Amino acid sequence: MEDRALSCLLALRRVLGAAERNDRALARATGLTTAQLLVLRIIEDAKEITPKGISTRAGVAPASATALIEKLAQLGYLRRRRSESDRRKYWVSLTEAGVAALHSAPDPLHQRFSSAFDTISNWEQAMILSALERVAALVADEGPDQKPAGVGVHDISSALSFPPEPEPADPQPADPVAT
Amino acid sequence: MEDRALSCLLALRRVLGAAERNDRALARATGLTTAQLLVLRIIEDAKEITPKGISTRAGVAPASATALIEKLAQLGYLRRRRSESDRRKYWVSLTEAGVAALHSAPDPLHQRFSSAFDTISNWEQAMILSALERVAALVADEGPDQKPAGVGVHDISSALSFPPEPEPADPQPADPVAT
DNA sequence: GAGAATGTTTTCAATAGCGAAGTAATTTAA
DNA sequence: TTAAATTACTTCGCTATTGAAAACATTCTC
Numbered sequence: 001m002e003d004r005a006l007s008c009l010l011a012l013r014r015v016l017g018a019a020e021r022n023d024r025a026l027a028r029a030t031g032l033t034t035a036q037l038l039v040l041r042i043i044e045d046a047k048e049i050t051p052k053g054i055s056t057r058a059g060v061a062p063a064s065a066t067a068l069i070e071k072l073a074q075l076g077y078l079r080r081r082r083s084e085s086d087r088r089k090y091w092v093s094l095t096e097a098g099v100a101a102l103h104s105a106p107d108p109l110h111q112r113f114s115s116a117f118d119t120i121s122n123w124e125q126a127m128i129l130s131a132l133e134r135v136a137a138l139v140a141d142e143g144p145d146q147k148p149a150g151v152g153v154h155d156i157s158s159a160l161s162f163p164p165e166p167e168p169a170d171p172q173p174a175d176p177v178a179t
Numbered sequence: 180m181e182d183r184a185l186s187c188l189l190a191l192r193r194v195l196g197a198a199e200r201n202d203r204a205l206a207r208a209t210g211l212t213t214a215q216l217l218v219l220r221i222i223e224d225a226k227e228i229t230p231k232g233i234s235t236r237a238g239v240a241p242a243s244a245t246a247l248i249e250k251l252a253q254l255g256y257l258r259r260r261r262s263e264s265d266r267r268k269y270w271v272s273l274t275e276a277g278v279a280a281l282h283s284a285p286d287p288l289h290q291r292f293s294s295a296f297d298t299i300s301n302w303e304q305a306m307i308l309s310a311l312e313r314v315a316a317l318v319a320d321e322g323p324d325q326k327p328a329g330v331g332v333h334d335i336s337s338a339l340s341f342p343p344e345p346e347p348a349d350p351q352p353a354d355p356v357a358t
Numbered sequence: 359g360a361g362a363a364t365g366t367t368t369t370c371a372a373t374a375g376c377g378a379a380g381t382a383a384t385t386t387a388a
Numbered sequence: 389t390t391a392a393a394t395t396a397c398t399t400c401g402c403t404a405t406t407g408a409a410a411a412c413a414t415t416c417t418c
C-alpha cells in the first residue's frame with residue numbers, strides 16, 4: 001500500500017516535471033508561459049477581475065499575480081483601471097491584443113493532453129478526472145496564501161466559471177493606474 | 180469533453196501548486212526539499228548510484244542533479260567516490276547522517292498523502308494510481324534532458340526498484356573526488 | 359473623528375530548476 | 389594512433405515563484 005502511495009507520488013512528480021518543461025517550451029515558442037496563458041484565460045472569462053481574484057482563481061500567490069499582470073501589461077495584453085469604489089484595487093481586462101494572443105497561442109501541454117485525452121474511452125476520462133480531483137483534495141493544504149474558496153472533491157470544474165463578480169460594477173474606464 | 184480535459188489540467192495545476200508549497204514548508208522545517216529527500220531515497224534504494232542515475236530516476240535535469248548532490252554533500256548526507264572504470268563519473272552513497280536524515284525527516288506531503296491515501300478504499304487507490312500513470316504517460320514528452328528510459332503506462336512502479344546497477348561494481352572506497 | 363484591525367497590492371530577497379555551453383574522459387572509426 | 393563523436397558532469401545566466409514585510413485604503417469601534 002505504502003508502495004502504491006509512493007508510486008502515485010512519483011507519477012505526480014513526473015507529471016509535474018513535464019508541466020514545467022512544457023512551460024519553458026511554450027515560453028520559448030510563444031513568449032507566454034502556461035501561467036500567463038491561464039491568467040489570460042481567467043481574465044477573458046471574467047471580463048474584468050482584480051489581482052486578488054486572479055490570484056485566487058489561478059491558485060498562485062498574490063505576489064505572483066502582480067508579476068504576471070505586470071508582464072502581460074508590458075506585452076500590451078491587458079489594461080488596468082483603478083476601482084472607483086475601492087481605491088486599493090483595480091480592474092484588469094484584456095486588450096484586443098490580449099484576446100488575439102490568447103486564442104492564437106496554443107498550449108502544447110494542453111494540446112497534447114487534450115488530444116490524447118480525447119482518444120481514450122469515456123469512462124476512463126471520467127475516471128481520470130475523478131482521480132485527479134481526489135488527489136487534488138488529498139494534497140490540498142490551503143491556497144498559496146488564501147483558502148481556495150472551498151476545496152471539495154467536485155469544485156474544480158467551477159474554477160473557471162464563476163459569477164460576474166458581485167461588485168458595484170465600477171464602470172468608467174478612467175484612471176489607467178499610473179505606473 | 181474539452182471541458183473535462185481542462186478540469187483535469189486545473190486539478191493538476193492545483194496539485195502542482197500544493198506540491199510546491201509543500202516543498203517550501205518542508206525546507207523551512209527540516210532544511211530539506213522534497214527533491215532532496217527524493218534523492219536521498221533514491222540513493223538509499225540504489226546503495227550507490229551516479230549523478231546520471233539520480234537525474235534519470237528523479238526526473239530532473241543533470242544540472243539539477245549536480246546542485247542537489249552538492250547541497251546534500253555539504254550537509255554531510257552523502258559521500259562520493261570516483262569510478263575506477265570510468266573516471267568521468269562517480270558513485271554517490273549515503274552517510275550515516277544521510278540515512279538518519281532520510282528516516283527522521285518525514286515529508287509532509289507524503290505523510291498527508293499517504294495517510295489520506297490509506298483511508299480510501301482499495302479499488303479507489305488502484306484507480307488513482309492507474310489514472311496518474313495514465314496521465315503521466317499522456318503528458319510525458321521526454322525526460323528533462325534525456326529519455327525517461329521508456330515511459331510506458333506501467334513503468335512508474337519500477338522507478339524506485341531497479342537492479343543493483345549492471346556495473347563492474349567498482350569496489351575500493353578510494354578517491355573521494357577532490358573538490 | 360481617532361485609532362485599530364483588516365484587506366489589497368507591491369517590493370524585496372531568496373530559491374529551485376532549467377538550457378546552453380564548457381570541460382574532461384571514453385569510445386568509435388579510419 | 390589520431391581524430392571525431394559520444395557521454396558524464398559542471399558552470400553560468402536566467403526565469404518563475406514564493407513568503408515576509410511595506411505601503412496604502414477601507415472599515416470597524418469607541
